[in-house]
Amino acid sequence: ENPSGMGTVGNPKCGDIMRIYLDIDENQVIRDVKFKTFGCGAAVATSSMATELVKGKTVREAMTVTNKAVMEALDGLPPVKVHCSLLAEEAIHAALWDYAQKNGITIEGLEKPKDNIEEEEEEEEIPAASAFTQPVSRPSARVQTEEKPRYQELEEDDREGIPSFFSRR
Ligand code: FES
Numbered sequence: 001e002n003p004s005g006m007g008t009v010g011n012p013k014c015g016d017i018m019r020i021y022l023d024i025d026e027n028q029v030i031r032d033v034k035f036k037t038f039g040c041g042a043a044v045a046t047s048s049m050a051t052e053l054v055k056g057k058t059v060r061e062a063m064t065v066t067n068k069a070v071m072e073a074l075d076g077l078p079p080v081k082v083h084c085s086l087l088a089e090e091a092i093h094a095a096l097w098d099y100a101q102k103n104g105i106t107i108e109g110l111e112k113p114k115d116n117i118e119e120e121e122e123e124e125e126i127p128a129a130s131a132f133t134q135p136v137s138r139p140s141a142r143v144q145t146e147e148k149p150r151y152q153e154l155e156e157d158d159r160e161g162i163p164s165f166f167s168r169r
Pocket of ligand 1: 041
C-alpha cells in the first residue's frame, strides 16, 4: 500500500509479469519489499530471492543486486531460466526508478526501465482508440449502419407484437 517505489516488468516472449513494491525510509534504506509474480516457478523464486537480497540495503546498495547475484543466491539456474532472473533485476530497477522519480533523486547506474508495463497497458488502448480514426472506422461504421436498422426493426416488431398479443386475449 502506497509504496515508495513500484516497478512492473514483463517478458513478452513468455508473457510472465513481475511487480515489485519497495518501502523506503527517509535514509533511503529499503525497509520492506513485496512482490507479485505472474509467471513460471523460476520467476517466483528469483523475485522472492531478489526481495530478500535488497531488503535492508540502501537504494544505492540495491543496485548491486544483479540477476547474477540472484542466480548465485539460488545456486544457479538452468540456462533457459536465466531470463527469469533478469526479470527480477529489471523489476527491482523499475521500482527504484519509480522511487527516484518520485523523490527527484538520481541513483548511480540506474537507467530508465525499458519496458514498464504501465506504459504498455496505455499502448494497448491505442488500437481501440484508433478505431475512431478515419481509415479504420470506415469499415466498422458501415457494419454499424447496416446493423442498426435491423435492431430497430426487431425492437419495433417486438413493441408491436406485445400489445397485439395482449389485445387478442
Ligand atoms: Fe518467463 Fe520464467 S519463463 S519468467
